[in-house]
Amino acid sequence: MEKQEQFTPQHTADGSYTFYSTEFGESFHSQFGAKQEAELKFVEPLNLRQRAQHSPLFLLDICYGLGYNSAAALTAIWETNPDCQVELMALELDETVPKSSIAHHVLESYPAEIVEILAQLATTHSFQSDRLNAKLLLGDARTTLQQVQSSGFKADAVFLDPFSPPVCPQLWTVEFLSLVAQCLKPDGNLATYSCSATVRSALLAAGLTIGSTSPVGRRTPGTIAGFSSAALPSLSTSELEHLQTRAAVPYRDLSLNDNAESIIQRRQQEQQSSTLEPTSQWKKRTLPMLDENSIN
Numbered sequence: 001m002e003k004q005e006q007f008t009p010q011h012t013a014d015g016s017y018t019f020y021s022t023e024f025g026e027s028f029h030s031q032f033g034a035k036q037e038a039e040l041k042f043v044e045p046l047n048l049r050q051r052a053q054h055s056p057l058f059l060l061d062i063c064y065g066l067g068y069n070s071a072a073a074l075t076a077i078w079e080t081n082p083d084c085q086v087e088l089m090a091l092e093l094d095e096t097v098p099k100s101s102i103a104h105h106v107l108e109s110y111p112a113e114i115v116e117i118l119a120q121l122a123t124t125h126s127f128q129s130d131r132l133n134a135k136l137l138l139g140d141a142r143t144t145l146q147q148v149q150s151s152g153f154k155a156d157a158v159f160l161d162p163f164s165p166p167v168c169p170q171l172w173t174v175e176f177l178s179l180v181a182q183c184l185k186p187d188g189n190l191a192t193y194s195c196s197a198t199v200r201s202a203l204l205a206a207g208l209t210i211g212s213t214s215p216v217g218r219r220t221p222g223t224i225a226g227f228s229s230a231a232l233p234s235l236s237t238s239e240l241e242h243l244q245t246r247a248a249v250p251y252r253d254l255s256l257n258d259n260a261e262s263i264i265q266r267r268q269q270e271q272q273s274s275t276l277e278p279t280s281q282w283k284k285r286t287l288p289m290l291d292e293n294s295i296n
């Protein structure tokens, strides 16, 4: 049996499909909807329709996975400006994920042209046309992103979409996010679905300013980051306070090659010796005033 057959499409609430990773013990998307997540956590907060007015656009898709974020981005950009030139750099560890996505027709609700592009990207790891230059770099993003950085690639928009910090801390460390920041244009933005304090403090330590992307339905907010705070939606008081608690101790990976366990242990030790308020104490103190969504 080929490895790609291990992924079985799972239905999400908006009718789109995701996969479940037995390796990481997590779904690739929230149960509210894979397609909606790409739109509401990435395409909209990054203002891709507005950015599409200015060609060329440089996109960095970290953790390409099934390809939803790239599919949603290309669809939105070309619906707005069919002449927009796009440079897409996509990073993914496991090539069987994009291949399974194509084999199971997961992206079929996007325009046929986009599905064909991403099918070629999954197979040959590159695609070139008069309006798109796309590359899929396979391997640990901590290594492939160093190649991207040394090539001088600077993104207008970054999709940061790893599995959650407790299961994939490698891609949420200060060091990795500093590398991401080096691949961002001065007026570029990064978006992620995560609103966790550890992720937000790592983004701040990487030299970025942060804002909150709006929660939709029962969803938690995500985070948008960039070098300038202009136009970033500000954090609520409770979100700011959360960043003053031990939950905000960031993950560290000094040489960008530690395993998940060491990165988690290092953070736990730092939390134990931290002078920051324990998060549980802060929650007790402020819980009646808190929006439940902001305390993850």
Ligand SMILES: C[S@@+](CC[C@H](N)C(=O)[O-])C[C@H]1O[C@@H](n2cnc3c(N)ncnc32)[C@H](O)[C@@H]1O
Pocket: 027, 028, 029, 038, 062, 063, 064, 065, 066, 067, 068, 069, 070, 091, 092, 093, 094, 097, 139, 140, 141, 142, 161, 162, 163, 168, 170, 171
């Ligand atoms: C939450 S899923 C991403 C979903 C994806 N953005 C989409 O639209 O379908 C996380 C992805 O990160 C990949 N991944 C895990 N560890 C990685 C690493 N160290 N470097 C690059 N990719 C990694 C997984 O194989 C998985 O495809």
